[in-house]
Structure formats: structure tokens, C-alpha cells
């Protein structure tokens with residue numbers, strides 16, 4: 001018999017949810033084989049012209065994160081509508097406000113530094129799935145908004161510096177960064193930032209230089225040029241994973257309706273239940289911070 005219980009123990013637990021530490025399905029390659037990404041230890045950069053399909057990849061990551069109840073999100077979306085579906089599930093949702101963006105990045109860096117101090121005490125170099133620490137995922141849709149459009153030059157530079165720090169520190173302490181830009185240029189993605197991304201996805205680009213800025217120097221000369229992706233094939237990208245060759249992939253695509261259905265379901269599985277620690281016991285954000 002189900003009885004009412006103030007801690008919600010009368011509720012039937014939902015089946016196991018996803019973990020961000022598990023491989024994430026991102027699409028298929030040109031041979032029809034599934035493509036999986038290990039976001040937590042890699043970071044992900046997506047670049048390419050408008051309409052190329054970058055949002056599809058970001059939505060795959062965000063939807064996986066919402067269903068992974070061990071994951072918290074900090075979302076940056078200058079347009080509001082690209083990642084807006086997830087705003088109620090995110091710890092921070094930054095719109096076109098650079099001051100807010102800077103304060104969230106500073107806070108994330110503090111958490112990252114605290115995690116390294118904790119790792120030092122554990123005599124380890126990276127956070128493991130068994131550590132009972134949540135993954136804190138940062139997604140930035142349109143880097144250019146924060147690095148070149150909003151605020152003063154000094155604020156833009158501070159944003160770029162903090163972001164470089166987070167991308168550098170985040171991968172071993174379960175705080176990955178996923179970022180996209182439709183303007184792959186050196187002022188937005190300097191090589192020092194690009195090289196910290198273990199995964200780079202070049203969607204259709206307007207020049208071989210842009211393609212190289214996303215993938216890395218000289219890939220176009222070696223035959224991997226995102227200019228060659230036809231405009232009639234949105235969602236196609238050259239995906240480079242650390243140490244490998246770029247692979248032509250077709251990103252899995254979720255419609256707006258599917259995204260909102262997933263978000264509704266995620267809100268339901270993330271609702272407070274008996275699995276939540278009672279008030280007064282430290283949550284993992286406190287432990288991490």
C-alpha cells in the first residue's frame with residue numbers, strides 16, 4: 001500500500017537516469033555508425049556559418065545533461081531562445097548581460113579551483129564518476145556575443161580570459177565547457193582557446209581559414225575542409241576528436257517540440273523526492289564549493 005510521507009517516500013522511483021560520464025550519442029558518421037562523445041573529459045567547440053546545424057549539437061548535449069540528474073548547468077545564450085528551453089533546469093542562465101556572464105564565470109572558476117584543492121587532498125588528478133560530485137556543464141551559444149559585442153573591451157577581454165581558464169581547468173574536474181560560434185575568427189577563438197577543446201566540430205564554413213580555426217591549423221590542406229560541406233546538408237560537420245582524424249558526421253537533430261518534451265520529462269525526474277538530502281545536510285554544490 002502507498003502511504004503519504006512528508007519526505008516523498010510514497011513516490012515510485014523513476015528508472016535510472018543518464019549520467020554525463022556515459023558516452024553521449026551525437027549522430028552518425030558517413031558509414032552510418034553511431035558517434036558518441038565523452039563530453040566530461042574533453043570540452044566541445046562547434047563553429048560554422050549560420051544554419052549549419054551547431055544548435056542541433058548543443059541541444060543534444062543540453063538534453064542529455066537535463067536527463068542526467070548528476071549534472072548541473074550554467075547556460076550562456078545572448079539570444080535567449082537557443083538555450084531558453086533549459087533555463088528552469090539550469091543553475092545559471094545568462095542572457096545578453098556581460099556583468100552577469102562575468103560573475104557566473106568567476107563563480108565557476110572558484111568551484112573549479114576548490115575541486116582541485118579537494119583532488120590534491122585525495123592524491124588524484126581528476127574527478128571520477130564515483131566521487132559523488134555533480135558534473136557542472138557550461139554551454140555558451142555564440143561566443144562572439146560575449147567576446148566581441150556586449151560590454152566594454154576590458155569586459156570582453158576578461159570574459160575571454162576567464163573562459164580560457166575554465167576550459168583549461170574544467171576537463172579534469174568534471175566541469176566541461178561546450179561552446180559554439182557562427183564566426184570562427186582568431187579574435188573569438190584564438191589557438192590558445194581552441195586547443196583546449198578536445199572535441200571540435202566544424203559545420204559548413206565560408207572559408208578554409210574559418211574551417212582551420214575550428215579544427216586546427218592545416219587540416220584544410222590535408223583535405224578536411226568544412227567549406228566542402230554543401231549548404232543543402234545542415235547538421236553535417238567534420239568532427240575532430242583528440243589525436244584522431246576529422247570524421248564527417250551528421251548530427252542527431254531534435255525538433256523544438258521534442259526538446260520541450262524532454263525538458264518537461266527532465267523537470268519531472270528532477271523534482272524533489274525522497275532521494276533529495278534532507279534540509280541541513282550539505283548538498284554537493286556546497287561540497288564542491
Ligand SMILES: Nc1ncnc2c1ncn2[C@@H]1O[C@H](COP(=O)(O)OP(=O)(O)OP(=O)(O)O)[C@@H](O)[C@H]1O
Nearest residue numbers: 049050051052053054055056182234235251252253
Ligand atoms: N542534423 C540535422 N538534420 C536535419 N536538419 C537539420 C540538422 N541540423 C540542422 N538542421 C536544419 O537546419 C536548420 C538550422 O540549424 P541550426 O539552427 O542548428 O543551425 P545553427 O548553425 O545553429 O545556426 P545559427 O548559428 O544561426 O544558430 C534547422 O532549423 C533545421 O531545419
